[in-house]
Amino acid sequence: MDMKTSPSPEHDGVRRQVAECVARARAAQRVYDGFDQERVDEVVLAAGWAIMEPARNRALAELAVADTGLGNVEDKVIKNHRKTLGLLRDLRGAKSVGVISEDKAKGVIEIARPIGVVGAVTPSTNPGATPANKIINALKGRNAVILAPSPKGHGTSTLLLRYIHEELDRVGAPRDLVQQLAAPVSKAATQELMRQVDLVVVTGSQNNVRAAYESGTPAIGVGAGNVSVIVDETADPAQAAEKIRRSKTFDNATSCSSENSVVIVEAVYQRMLDALREQGGVLLDAAQKQRLQQTMWPAGKLSAAVTAKAAPVIAALAGLHGPAFDSARFLMVEETGTGEQHPFSGEKLSPVLTVYRARDFEHAQDIVRAIYAYEGAGHSIGLHSQRPQRALHLGLVMPACRIIVNQAHCFATGGSFDNGLPFSLSMGCGSWGRNSISDNLNYKHYLNITRVAAPCTPDEPSMDDMFGAYRRRHGLA
Incomplete structure (x- = not known):
């Protein structure tokens, strides 16, 4: 050798x-x-x-x-x-x-x-x-x-x-x-x-x-987690905010199923922000957001110093002080872009929630697609809505293996006593997440x-059984 x-x-x-x-x-x-x-x-x-x-x-x-x-x-x-x-x-x-x-x-x-x-x-x-x-x-x-x-x-x-x-x-x-x-x-x-x-x-x-x-x-x-949740105009903001808070703050967001972004339809945007504030969320202004970004991604990579830490700890590391930050349950930043130049659009593994404003439900889907094109494709999407057909629609067209409806996401995605998914701490993301499983x-x-395999009663169709209707539809001899 x-x-x-x-x-x-x-x-x-x-x-x-x-x-x-x-x-x-x-x-x-x-x-x-x-x-x-x-x-x-x-x-x-x-x-x-x-x-x-x-x-x-x-x-x-x-x-x-x-x-x-x-x-x-x-x-x-x-x-x-x-x-x-x-x-x-x-x-x-x-x-x-x-x-x-x-x-x-x-x-x-x-x-x-x-x-x-x-x-x-x-x-x-x-x-x-x-x-x-x-x-x-x-x-x-x-x-x-x-x-x-x-x-x-x-x-x-x-x-x-x-x-x-x-x-x-x-x-x-x-x-x-x-x-x-x-x-x-x-x-x-x-x-x-x-x-x-x-x-x-x-x-x-x-x-x-x-x-x-x-x-x-x-x-x-x-696959990688980077869960987005859509809140449409029919949702109950108070109920949605309470579920998002419980999920986002549980175990300081160690779960890959914790919400990383919430995409809110404009018709309910302000009411939803107010409801999130009622749940202990603190919305940062532009200067505060920049300081937090520098703290969380000091060299372009998510810092271990903020991973799975409580919101007041993260705020203090970013130099954000005051009663609101001292009692914050989670931090919120508004965002419009996605990708490497917008790191808040990715997975954060911390009680930091990115907020997007969507014109309508269709625009909300476009935002989620853009987020998942950057990170998180295949994992799951949350939906807070009173229109069940919208959940079905997301399942038909979006790159996600699970659509979680009106539930606290991190408790529901990996199986819950009040939904039918198998209990697991590992969620397959299918081909979208380059995984071999989607469940x-x-x-x-x-x-x-x-x-x-033993012999059974033969079940062999004739050519006419198989192709007769097709040939007649297309005028084939």
């Missing part, structure tokens, strides 16, 4: 370390492959209890905030609880072992089979809830899973794994079903994990998503399906 292409000793060490981890996972998964549905569901509940037991939940939330500096404890407690409880509800009674469906008329039997070893790349924004979600889904499919957490989130996921291992011991399942890369987690180790496992699932930076797709391993990545990542994505 040419010396220029020979692996370095460091890379050999990383490869061996990952290989040892994967080998243990494969051995554990072979044992787990023999579990029946009842035992699998017990393992799933065990993993859920590991994060949902109240004292453990709070310990994980406190450690997550202490280690990452992102979000706030009380909201992370709620997120850990609701997202895991909702996922367990979705999985209860779902078949993932053996025969899962049979179509006797067509002679097709579907059998659920495990994928094997899953590599799960997880972000610092949700270092407890996101790993738990991926672990539970992977276990539902009788897979082993190895986490590649963000460096800041490693301590939280380490504690989560300790709790999970205690529960796996309780139900008699192998501990090596759930592992993680050793600290410090390097880019090289994460990429090596991607190469060695059977499936990669990635939530986090778009660099990691691209690396997963380039790894040569089947991969599921999710919420769920347990079905962690399964192989084998189909047994």
